[in-house]
Amino acid sequence: MDNDTTLLLDLDGLAVARVERLEDGTRRVHLITADEQARACPECGVFATRVKGSATTRPRDLPYGESGLEFRWHKRRWWCREPGCPRRSFTEQIPQLPAGPRITMRLRGAAGRRIRDAASTVLQAARDLHLSWPTVMDAFRAAAHEVTQAPPQVKVLGIDETRRGRPRWEQDPATGKWMLTRDRWHTGFVDALGAGGLLGQVEGRTVADVLAWLATTPLAWRNSIEYVAIDMSTTYRAAVRTGLPHATVVVDHFHVAQLATKMLSTVRRRTTAEMRGRRGRASDPEWKARRRLLRNREDLTDEQFATMWNALLGEGRIGQRLLTAWIAKENLRNLLARAHTGADRHQVGDARRKFLTWCADSDIPEVRQLAVTVDRWWPEIEAFIDTGHGNAKSEAVNRVIKLVARNAFGFRNADNQRLRTHCVTTRRARGHLRTAQL
Structure with missing residues (x-):
């Protein structure tokens, strides 16, 4: 039973002396030191031969089973026999349980990895492992050290x-x-x-x-x-x-297209306020077509496009303004789409001239401002069209x-x-x- 429990614990340097079951069902495991290296002085490294006394600690480990395990480590305190060593006495310690900490290193590592790799919150990890928030946060900082190293090479x-x-x-x-x-x-x-x-x-x-x-x-x-x-x-x-x-x-290209859609919404709101003297209503044709105006032409069926186009065209000046802004948006989208079609510079230049000419001939200030912004950012936009990096x-x-x-x-x-x-x-x-x- 002791050997099975030792293998189950997987704590190198410790041996199980006995196991007792408490009234609440918890198993209390009594441990003794089985590693000769624990007698080495942590200051000078000399092996001690004279026992000073004994000590009992209650280290915490990973939860196991529904009832859990409770540890009692019965270890010895040694005199250091090296005369020049400033450390007069010390207690036994192993790599999994250094002197001072009350939790095993694997419990500390598991707490840090829950946050680093499993995206758990500090509070939830503390509740699951029955630890305090500062203890889990310190474990996470230690586990995250390798992540904060120099960044990898990027292009x-x-x-x-x-x-x-x-x-x-x-x-x-x-x-x-x-x-x-x-x-x-x-x-x-x-x-x-x-x-x-x-x-x-x-x-x-x-x-x-x-x-x-x-x-x-x-x-x-x-x-x-x-x-x-x-x-x-x-x-x-x-x-x-x-x-x-x-x-x-x-x-x-997403931000460039987003700028065009924001322009179209601004034109719709301003035109409605100027010509109707109020905000848009559900009964207004431009309000009914607001979502289709923001959709791409290829995403609209012929019936949906005809319904939107004819309804706005029948509204006179309001509809003409919105359709002018919509065509400017679609011309800009066609220009950006050249990055995915592998077009040459002549095709890109023709699409650019078509967009700028349409915006320049318009009397809508938002449409002209869109053309000015695109022209100012053209070297960066052209780099996207050439490379496709986003x-x-x-x-x-x-x-x-x-x-x-x-x-x-x-x-x-x-x-x-x-x-x-x-x-x-x-x-x-x-x-x-x-x-x-x-």
Whole structure:
């Protein structure tokens, strides 16, 4: 029975002396030291021969079974026989149970891995393993150490921001106006092409914040980056031009198309307010067609398209404005679609001229502003059309970051939040690394 229990415990250096069952069904296991190395002084390494006394500790281990196990380790205290050793006496210890800690190293490691690899919250892991919150958090920091090492080599770097918490508004007692007093953001750096996941995070979204994180990476790592995928942020573009001057900035097509759909919604709301003198109603044709206006032409059946087109055309000036803005949106989408069709530069140029000409001939200010914005960002948009690199993985990582914050009911400590999200968003990368090592 003792041998079976020893194998079951799998604690090298300990032997089972006896097992007793308590009234509540818990099994109390009495352990003794079976490793001769436990007699070595932790300071000088000399083996002790003189016993000073005995001590009994109650180490905690992984939960086992429904009734559980309760340990009693009966160990000895030794005198160090080395005259020059500053450590006069010491108690026995083994690698799984060093002197001082009251839990085994495998219990501490399991607690850290639950958060690092299983995406568990600290509180839930503490409840499952019957540990305190600080103990589990310290175990997680130790387990997460290997994740926070130097980032892997990447070819395409994705940069995007995500809001940390909710913005806070306060009312000025003098003027009665509401002012934004707190709006915190995190900037994330993602492997936009490979499986590296989230490479790092920094609080803030200014040029200085991005450059500060890039300064912490090796020069050879920065030189290996060929493309940087961002949204249409002038701040990130300026930071990339300063910190990574050799890299090509790429604007993801999703954000360009999103800009066109926002333009179309703005035109619809402004036109309704100007010509009807009120907000849109469910009985208005432009309100009924609002969802079809935002859909892609290829996603509409001929019947749906004809219904939308004829209804707006029959509304006169209101419908003509909306259809003009809708055609501008579709021309821009056709231009971006050249990245997936393998079109040459002549075809891309023709699609660009068609879009800009249509916008220039329009008398709608939002449509013209869309053309100005696209023209200013054209080098970055053209880089997307040529390469097809996008910021989709950055958006996917942002979704996971928000999910982690929601599961934790928010974070008070920004460092803990960045560490948690870093571990959760790199599980796939660590899985690929272990597979490659095998």
